[in-house]
Ligand SMILES: NC(=O)c1ccc[n+]([C@@H]2O[C@H](COP(=O)([O-])OP(=O)(O)OC[C@H]3O[C@@H](n4cnc5c(N)ncnc54)[C@H](O)[C@@H]3O)[C@@H](O)[C@H]2O)c1
C-alpha cells in the first residue's frame with residue numbers, strides 16, 4: 001500500500017459540464033479578490049508539503065526520478081514558487097501608472113489594470129510532471145483566473161497525486177483536473193477558453209494552435225528543443241564535459257532545454273572525451289544503472305524511440321551505449337557523428353544520448369547551429385568571452401547559458417520560454433502572473449476639463465487643427481538620412497534658436513548632465 005491514488009480517465013461526457021461550471025465561477029468574480037487568490041495559493045503550498053512523500057513516490061514510479069531530483073525540481077520548486085508569488089502578488093496585481101504619457105494626457109490619469117484573462121486550460125508534459133503543470137497553475141491562480149488542468153497521462157502517478165492535492169486544497173468550483181489522453185484533450189479543446197497554456201511537443205503544439213485559432217483563443221506554447229551546445233578550442237574541456245553531462249543526466253536527459261547535440265572544435269575532441277569519461281565515473285561510480293540518482297525513460301514507447309535513434313545512427317559510440325529494456329534504462333551515451341543528417345542530430349532525442357559533431361571552427365559551428373534549428377529553446381556556448389558573445393549575436397534561441405548547460409532554466413524567477421518554433425510566451429516568477437493577465441488600459445476624463453477638450457469636436461477648423469498640432473506634434477531628433485541629429489540642431493528645431501545661442505545652450509545642458517552623472 002503506497003497511498004498513491006489510482007489514475008482514472010475522466011468520463012468524456014462530463015467534460016463540457018465541468019468546464020461550464022468553472023467558467024461560471026469566473027463570472028461570479030470570486031477569483032478577482034486578492035485575498036481569495038492568496039488563500040488558494042497558500043493552501044496549495046500546504047497540500048504540496050503534506051503530500052511531499054507521495055509526490056516523490058509518484059515521480060519514482062513514473063520516471064525513476066531520485067528523491068533529490070524530485071525534491072529539487074518538482075516539490076521544492078513549486079513550493080518556492082508559491083511563497084514567491086504569495087509575497088509579491090499584491091505588488092504584481094496593483095494598478096500601474098501608464099508609462100510614456102505626454103504631459104497633456106496626464107490629466108486623464110492613464111493607468112494599467114491587471115485583469116485576469118478568464119477561464120484557462122493548462123496542458124502539462126510528462127517529464128517534470130508536477131512543475132510543468134503546477135507552475136502554470138500557480139500563475140493562473142495568482143492572476144485571478146479559474147483553471148482546468150490536464151496533466152500528462154504518460155506520468156499517471158504524478159497526474160493522480162496532483163488531482164488529489166488540487167481537490168483537497170483548492171476551491172473545486174474554480175480549479176479542477178481532467179485526466180486523460182488524446183480523446184479527453186480533444187474534448188477539452190472543443191470548449192471555449194480564455195487562454196490555453198500548453199507544454200509539450202511541437203507536433204501537438206500545432207494541433208493546439210490550429211484549434212485555438214478557430215475561436216481566436218490566445219495561447220502560450222512551451223515546446224521542444226534540438227538545442228545546440230558549442231565547444232570552441234578555447235573552452236575548458238573539464239568544465240564543458242561536467243556541465244554538459246549534468247544537463248543530459250538530470251531526469252535521464254528528458255529535459256526540453258538540455259543540449260540535443262554538441263558542435264565541438266575538432267582539436268578539442270580527445271580532451272573533451274577524456275573529461276567526459278572521468279565525469280561519468282565521478283557521477284556514477286558503480287555505473288549509472290546501479291545508481292539511485294539516475295532516472296529511467298518514461299515508458300516503453302519512448303525507450304524504443306530512443307533505441308531506434310541510436311540504432312539508426314551512423315556515428316561511433318565513444319562512451320556508454322548499454323540499454324536494458326526490462327528496466328527502461330539507457331546509459332548516458334556519447335556518439336561521435338559526422339553528419340547533420342545523422343538520426344541523433346536530425347531529431348530531438350529527449351533522452352541521455354549525446355551526439356558530438358566535430359567542426360573546423362566557431363564560424364562553422366554557428367552556421368550549423370542555425371541550419372539545424374533557427375530558433376531552438378536554448379543554446380550553450382563554451383569558449384572565451386568573445387566567442388560566446390559571437391554565438392549570442394549570430395544566433396537566436398528562447399534562452400541561453402554561457403559556459404554551462406541550461407543553467408538559465410534552473411533559475412526559478414527568470415522568464416522561461418521559447419521563440420519561433422520552440423514556443424511562444426514565457427512564464428515563471430512575475431512572468432507567470434503576466435502570462436494569465438490582460439493589461440487593461442484605463443483613463444478617466446474629468447468633467448471640469450470639458451472646456452479644454454472643445455478642440456476635438458466638430459465643426460473642425462484650421463485653427464483647431466493648428467492648436468492641436470502645437471500641443472501634440474513631436475519634434476523629430478533625426479534628419480532625412482535617418483541620422484540622429486545633435487543637440488544644436490535639435491534645439492534649433494525646437495526653439496528656432498540661431499547659431500551661437502544654440503551652441504551655447506547645448507554646451508550648457510551637456511555640461512550640466514555630465515556633472516550630474518558624476519555625482
Ligand atoms: N518548453 C518546455 O517547457 C517543455 C517542457 C517539457 C517538454 N517539452 C517538449 O515536450 C515534448 C515531450 O513531452 P510530451 O511527450 O509530454 O509531449 P506531448 O506533446 O506528447 O504531450 C503533451 C500533452 O499533450 C497531450 N496530447 C498528446 N497528443 C495530443 C493530441 N493529438 N491532441 C491533443 N493533446 C494531445 C498529452 O496528453 C499531454 O498532456 C518534447 O518535445 C519536449 O521538448 C517542452
Ligand SMILES: CC1=C(/C=C/C(C)=C/C=C/C(C)=C/C=C/C=C(C)/C=C/C=C(C)/C=C/C=C(\C)C=O)C(C)(C)CCC1
Pocket residue numbers: 072073127128254255256257409410
Ligand atoms: C552556494 C554558494 C553560491 C551559489 C551557488 C549556486 C547558485 C548554486 C546553484 C546550484 C544549482 C543551480 C543547482 C541545480 C539545480 C537544478 C535545478 C533547479 C534544475 C531545474 C530543472 C528544471 C527547472 C527543468 C526544467 C525543464 C523544462 C522546463 C522542460 O523540460 C555562490 C556562488 C553564490 C557563492 C557562495 C556559496
